[in-house]
Amino acid sequence: MLDCCEPLEKVKAEGITFGKVACLAHCAGAKVEAFRTNQSTMDNFRNHVIQCTKSEDCHLITSYHRKAFKQTGTGHFSPIGGYHAGKDMVLILDVARFKYPPHWVPLALLWEAMDTIDEATGHPRGFMIISKHQKAPSLLYTLNCRHESWLTTAKYFLDDVPHLLKLEDLKSVREVLLLVLQSLPANIGDFITWVAEVRRHEDDGSNFSKGRKEGFMLRRRCCSKYMILNSFSLWWSGCSH
Structure with a gap:
């Protein structure tokens, strides 16, 4: 399960990105709400x-950069264990306890440390809320999430599209499709490229072991089923107006 989103060898050598941590939590069956700093505010945080x-x-x-706290190292992940309302400070439960024990920092300074660019992805860091699923996790989140854009695209169709449909008074299937297409995530191109790569590997299956080829086939079947179900859902929502 630990390598469901990234090979362990790569994690050991290069670390893990914000999106892949969210992916790992999904794979473990948790509910995840991820916010980069450009998707939230300090007050919301x-x-x-x-x-x-x-x-x-x-x-x-x-997910923050240690430099803001004058600590050694670069990008890092740690949970928050407490909040001091009077001083507006948070307790960081540093997971690298051999280096730094739990410590209090000003919330504004932590936000500054999160509001930095991860050079590995070119995206800002941020924070995520981890909680228990009220129902069994979807098969979508137990798949091998090899690309961060998969999470963004899945979230868009599962969470954002239903919300958009409630806000708009849509009267035809054409209006539904236009709304969905005009509001696609900014990295939808990355997702399409990833799907194309999976397809290319499938077509050239002779280069892969039987187990790996079966993995690609599973992801493609589930991805196709997912898109078909969502397309039908969108069509039905449009017709019901």
Whole structure:
């Protein structure tokens, strides 16, 4: 399960990105709400910190650059264990306890540390809310998430599209399709490229072991089924208006 999103050898050598950590949590059956700093605000982050530090139903993980705290190292992940309202400080439960024990930092400084660009992806860092699924996790999130754009695309169709359909007074299938296509995630091109790569590997299956080829086939079948089901759902939503 630990290598469901990235080969362990690569993680050991290069570390792991924000999107792949979210993917790993999905693969483990958790509900994940991921926010890069350009998708949220410091006030919104504070609200999530307060909520999760008061509850046993969610956990907050931050992705930040150590430089802001004058620590050695670069990008890092650690959960938040507490919040001091009077001083507006958060308790970082550093997972590298051999280097740094749990320590308090100003929330604004942590936000600054998160609001940095990960050179590996070119995207800002951020935070994610981890909680228990109210129902069994979808097969979509137990697949091998080899590309970060898969998470973005899945979230768009599962969460964002239903919300968009509620906001708009759509009267035809054409209007539904136009809305969906005009609001596609910015990295949809990366997702299409990834699907094309899977297809190319399938067509040239002689270069892969039987197990790996079967893995590609499983992902393609599930991806196709997922897109068909969502297309039908969108069509039905449009017709029901």
